[in-house]
Amino acid sequence: MMSIKRIYTAVFLIILAAVIGSVALTSWYTVDQSEQAVIMTFGKVEEGISEPGLHFKMPWPIQEVEKISKETFSLQFGYEEKDGEIVEFTKDTKMITGDENIVLADMVVMWKISDPGKYLFNSNDPQDILYNATSASLRSIIGSTEIDEALTSGKGQIELEVFELLTSLMETYDIGISVTSVNLQDVELPNAEVRKAFTDVTDAREMEVTKTNEAERYQSQRMNEAEGEKAAIMAKAEGEKAARTERARGDVAKFNSIYAEYANAPELTRKRLILETMEEVLPYAEIFIMNDDGNTMKYLPIRSESSTPKPPATTEGSENNE
Structure with missing residues (x-):
């Protein structure tokens, strides 16, 4: 039979081997690239480990390690x-x-x-x-x-x-x-009904914005056209004003020259003006022979209408001169 001393020795060796094995197995740990770890001493959090690799700690049950992923x-x-x-x-x-x-x-x-x-x-x-x-x-x-x-x-x-x-x-x-x-x-x-109603409202608002933009563009276009027409009319009026002013000055100069001649020789100037006027009027006159001895008036044109010369077309300037 084995002695009691040997039994105690064997039990002690078994316990010692278990302790040594536990220390050897639980005193180190590894942290992967995608992990982070936290060390707990008797359940109290001590520190966090984020560096990958081999790490050492106190054996279980003194310290424990919890590993958690670092991913998002x-x-x-x-x-x-x-x-x-x-x-x-x-x-x-x-x-x-x-x-x-x-x-x-x-x-x-x-x-x-x-x-x-x-x-x-x-x-x-x-x-x-x-x-x-x-x-x-x-x-x-x-x-x-x-x-x-x-x-x-x-x-x-x-x-x-x-x-x-x-x-x-x-x-x-x-x-x-x-x-x-x-x-x-x-x-x-x-739901679909609410979505449709909101879509209709949105479409109506977009249509409103579109029509407003179109109206503003049309208004701007018409305003530009009106400004252009206004500028053209003003330029034409200024040109007409200058032309009429110059014609008026010419008429005044002509009248003054005629008046000067009239002052020097009134009778001669009066006759010359009458002759010039008759020279302008008579070529376009028509002569008729009238016979009013009955109920119907008869006349005989000396010159046919086709052979009657027509007066030259008068311009605004010549009308003003006359």
């Missing part, structure tokens, strides 16, 4: 993609805009673990907190945005404001999560 995660708010199919959660995405219209809005939030210790121990479910914070942030911003902006050109501004608000909430909650970006997927109306 994606949170799908309002929908879930499974096996290539998209499942929508309308209850989460239904929101009221600033002008009291209902829209459906979903979003993708990109996030990563910035502090492993806080992520593990500051909350029971940090991802659920992130989901609820995303909902609160998106609802807050949509609630202060009018429907036209939410459905059209305001999506970029909504994303920016949601990112700022969500980042602030994550800092306040202090759960070791940092938000890297947000992407507003869809903002749409809740």
Whole structure:
């Protein structure tokens, strides 16, 4: 039979081997490129390790290591993609805009673990907190945005404001999560009838803008044409004014020269003017022989109408001279 001393020795050696094996197996660990680790001493978080490679620690159960991924995660708010199919959660995405219209809005939030210790121990479910914070942030911003902006050109501004608000909430909650970006997927109306009504309103507004622009262009065109016509009339009037002024000066000069001659020889000048006038008038006169001895007046033209010379066409200037 084995002695009691040998039994104790064997038990001691077994325990010592177990301890040595445990120390050898639990005193080192490796961190991969895509991982980060946190060391806990008797359950208390000591430090975070982010450098990849082989690291050493005190054996279990004194110290433990928790490894967490360093990758960027994606949170799908309002929908879930499974096996290539998209499942929508309308209850989460239904929101009221600033002008009291209902829209459906979903979003993708990109996030990563910035502090492993806080992520593990500051909350029971940090991802659920992130989901609820995303909902609160998106609802807050949509609630202060009018429907036209939410459905059209305001999506970029909504994303920016949601990112700022969500980042602030994550800092306040202090759960070791940092938000890297947000992407507003869809903002749409809740059903086909509402979408059609809104589309009709949008089309009417676009038509109003189009017609207004066309009217302004037509107004501008007509104003330019009117200004051009005005300038042309003014230029023509100025030209006519100058022409008439010059003709008037010529008439005055002619009259003054004739008056000077008249003053020197009145009788001779008077006869010359009468002869010149008769010379101009008589060539175009017609002579008729009248016989009024009965009830019907008879006349005999000496010169036929076809042979009667026509006076030359007078211009405005010659009329004025006469």
